Amino acid sequence: MGIYADKNRKTKQLIQRSFMQMLESKPFESITVGEIAKTAQMNRGTFYLHYTDKFDLLEQMEQQLFEDLGSHIDELQSRYSVMHTFGEGQEELAAALFRSIQFHVPALKIFLGDHGRAGFHIRFRDALAEKVRSHLEKDENFHAKGKVPMDYLLSFITSAFLGLIEQWVRNGLEKTPEEMAALYMNIISFIQKR
Amino acid sequence: MGIYADKNRKTKQLIQRSFMQMLESKPFESITVGEIAKTAQMNRGTFYLHYTDKFDLLEQMEQQLFEDLGSHIDELQSRYSVMHTFGEGQEELAAALFRSIQFHVPALKIFLGDHGRAGFHIRFRDALAEKVRSHLEKDENFHAKGKVPMDYLLSFITSAFLGLIEQWVRNGLEKTPEEMAALYMNIISFIQKR
DNA sequence: TTCAAAAATGAACAACCTGTTCATTTTGTT
DNA sequence: AACAAAATGAACAGGTTGTTCATTTTTGAA
The missing domain is CATH 1.10.357 (Tetracycline Repressor; domain 2)
Structure with a gap:
C-alpha cells in the first residue's frame, strides 16, 4: 500500500461526494451504506474497503x-x-x-x-x-x-x-x-x- | 379512549424514563425499539401502541x-x-x-x-x-x-x-x-x- | 508488454431491526 | 360480572448490516 494511494484517494473522494450529495436531501440516520454505494455507482463491499461504518x-x-x-x-x-x-x-x-x-x-x-x-x-x-x-x-x-x-x-x-x-x-x-x-x-x- | 388516559400516560412515562436512561450511556442512533421495550420490561408491540417511531x-x-x-x-x-x-x-x-x-x-x-x-x-x-x-x-x-x-x-x-x-x-x-x-x-x- | 499486487466486484451468509398483524390474555372501569 | 381498552407473544416479510470468498478489473513497475 502507498503506491495505490491515488486510486484510494479518488475512491474515497467519490464516496464522500456522493455522501454529501445525499445529505442535502435526507438525514444521516436514514442513509444506508447500500444507498451510498448505489449513488457512487460502486459495489457495497467497496465502501467497506475504505470505511468501517457510515x-x-x-x-x-x-x-x-x-x-x-x-x-x-x-x-x-x-x-x-x-x-x-x-x-x-x-x-x-x-x-x-x-x-x-x-x-x-x-x-x-x-x-x-x-x-x-x-x-x-x-x-x-x-x-x-x-x-x-x-x-x-x-x-x-x-x-x-x-x-x-x-x-x-x-x-x-x-x-x-x-x-x-x-x-x-x-x-x-x-x-x-x-x-x-x-x-x-x-x-x-x-x-x-x- | 380518554377513560384510560391515566394508564396510557403511565406507560408513556415508563417508556420515556427508560429511553432517557439509555440515552445516558448510548447514542440515539444505536438505540433500538426492542431495547427500549426490554428496558421498560414491556412487549415491543406495546411501544408501537404509543409511538410510531423512536x-x-x-x-x-x-x-x-x-x-x-x-x-x-x-x-x-x-x-x-x-x-x-x-x-x-x-x-x-x-x-x-x-x-x-x-x-x-x-x-x-x-x-x-x-x-x-x-x-x-x-x-x-x-x-x-x-x-x-x-x-x-x-x-x-x-x-x-x-x-x-x-x-x-x-x-x-x-x-x-x-x-x-x-x-x-x-x-x-x-x-x-x-x-x-x-x-x-x-x-x-x-x-x-x- | 507483461505481470504481480492492489482494488473492485458480485454473490452469498447469518444476524439483526423494523413495522405490522392477529389471536389471546391482562387490566381497568362501570 | 361484563365490557372495553391495553398489553402480550408470536409470527411475518422486507430491509440493513458487516463479513467472506472466488473472480475480475485496474494499476504501477520491471
Missing part, C-alpha cells in the same frame, strides 16, 4: 473539516498576532475568519443542520475555542482582566460567533464576509449600549 | 421540553416586563432563567450532547429566540438602536447564552444559577472593556 465516514469528514479550517485559522493568527485581541484589527481579523469559513460552507450547512450528526456544533465549537484560547493567551492585556473563568468565556464567545455563522448560512450567505465582520462589530457595540 | 418518541419529548421551558419563560417575562432589556433587573432575570433551566438539565444534558438528535441546539435556540424577540420588542429603547438585523442579533445573543448553559452543564452544574447570572454579567462587561 459513522466512520462522517467522522473522517468532520476531522478533515476541522483540520482544514484549523490550519486556515492558524495562518490568520500568525498574521494578526501583533494586534491585541480587542484592538484595532479585530474587524479585519473577523472578516478574514468569515472568509475562510465561507469556503467550507457547503459542508457546514449540512453538519450544523439536522441532517448531520448530533453534537457536531459542540465538537466544532471546541475546535474553534482551542484556537481562540491560544490567541487570547498571547494577549498580555487579557490576564489583567481576570474575574471570568476561561472555559465559560470561551464557550460564550465561540458560541456567539458560531450563532452568527449559522444565521449567515441559514440566510443563504446573502452578506459578504466583510459585511458579516461589520455586523459582528455592530452587535458588540450594541450590547455595550445597555 | 423518532416520534424523541420528537414528543423535545416538544414537551420546549413547552415546559417556554411557559416558565413566559411567566418570567410577564414578571420582569417592567424593566428594560439591558436595564437594572437584567441580572435578576438571568438568574431566574438559569434557575428554570436548571430544572430541565437532565434532559438538556442528553439532548444537547452527542447522544441526542442532530440539530437539537438549533431547534432549542429558535424556541428561545422567539421568546427573546417578543421580550425585546416590548423594550421601546430597542428600536432606536437599530443598525443590527434582528435575526442576527437574536442568533448571537441566544447562541451565546446557550453556550454558557452548555458549559455549565458540562461542568456538572458546579455553580448556582445566581453565580451563573453574575458570570454572565461579568462576561458582558468584559467584552465592553476592549
Whole structure:
C-alpha cells in the first residue's frame, strides 16, 4: 500500500461526494451504506474497503473539516498576532475568519443542520475555542482582566460567533464576509449600549 | 379512549424514563425499539401502541421540553416586563432563567450532547429566540438602536447564552444559577472593556 | 508488454431491526 | 360480572448490516 494511494484517494473522494450529495436531501440516520454505494455507482463491499461504518465516514469528514479550517485559522493568527485581541484589527481579523469559513460552507450547512450528526456544533465549537484560547493567551492585556473563568468565556464567545455563522448560512450567505465582520462589530457595540 | 388516559400516560412515562436512561450511556442512533421495550420490561408491540417511531418518541419529548421551558419563560417575562432589556433587573432575570433551566438539565444534558438528535441546539435556540424577540420588542429603547438585523442579533445573543448553559452543564452544574447570572454579567462587561 | 499486487466486484451468509398483524390474555372501569 | 381498552407473544416479510470468498478489473513497475 502507498503506491495505490491515488486510486484510494479518488475512491474515497467519490464516496464522500456522493455522501454529501445525499445529505442535502435526507438525514444521516436514514442513509444506508447500500444507498451510498448505489449513488457512487460502486459495489457495497467497496465502501467497506475504505470505511468501517457510515459513522466512520462522517467522522473522517468532520476531522478533515476541522483540520482544514484549523490550519486556515492558524495562518490568520500568525498574521494578526501583533494586534491585541480587542484592538484595532479585530474587524479585519473577523472578516478574514468569515472568509475562510465561507469556503467550507457547503459542508457546514449540512453538519450544523439536522441532517448531520448530533453534537457536531459542540465538537466544532471546541475546535474553534482551542484556537481562540491560544490567541487570547498571547494577549498580555487579557490576564489583567481576570474575574471570568476561561472555559465559560470561551464557550460564550465561540458560541456567539458560531450563532452568527449559522444565521449567515441559514440566510443563504446573502452578506459578504466583510459585511458579516461589520455586523459582528455592530452587535458588540450594541450590547455595550445597555 | 380518554377513560384510560391515566394508564396510557403511565406507560408513556415508563417508556420515556427508560429511553432517557439509555440515552445516558448510548447514542440515539444505536438505540433500538426492542431495547427500549426490554428496558421498560414491556412487549415491543406495546411501544408501537404509543409511538410510531423512536423518532416520534424523541420528537414528543423535545416538544414537551420546549413547552415546559417556554411557559416558565413566559411567566418570567410577564414578571420582569417592567424593566428594560439591558436595564437594572437584567441580572435578576438571568438568574431566574438559569434557575428554570436548571430544572430541565437532565434532559438538556442528553439532548444537547452527542447522544441526542442532530440539530437539537438549533431547534432549542429558535424556541428561545422567539421568546427573546417578543421580550425585546416590548423594550421601546430597542428600536432606536437599530443598525443590527434582528435575526442576527437574536442568533448571537441566544447562541451565546446557550453556550454558557452548555458549559455549565458540562461542568456538572458546579455553580448556582445566581453565580451563573453574575458570570454572565461579568462576561458582558468584559467584552465592553476592549 | 507483461505481470504481480492492489482494488473492485458480485454473490452469498447469518444476524439483526423494523413495522405490522392477529389471536389471546391482562387490566381497568362501570 | 361484563365490557372495553391495553398489553402480550408470536409470527411475518422486507430491509440493513458487516463479513467472506472466488473472480475480475485496474494499476504501477520491471
